[in-house]
Amino acid sequence: MNENCTALNGNPVALDAVTTSPARSSLLFAIDMAESSLNMECRLWQMVQFGKDSVTGEMILGEVLRIHVRDEFYRDGVVDGKSLRAVGRMGWAFYTRTTDLF
DSSP states (O other), rough: OOOSSSTTTTTTTTTGGGOOEEESSSSSSSSEEETEEEEEEEEEEEEEEETTTEEEEEEEEEEEEEEOOOOEETTEEEEEEHTOOOOEETTEEEEEEEOOOO
């Protein structure tokens, strides 16, 4: 995951620099990661910029068009979030685990 989130000299599709295999998205002209347990196809909805001076940021909001989940993570027709053990990107180099479900 860290390799896939690295800045690659302005080239966001530099798959040869990471150790994942490309997979075709079904709706968009985008590349999924074949090894991923879950892939989402999203369309940009809005970019919200905030802050001022040297402390700024942006929040990117997307419309989820399709979600691809490996069959092994379904339980009775529903995705089992606990077994998926997803990791979320929080920003910059920070991530979060989704193992504390309540």
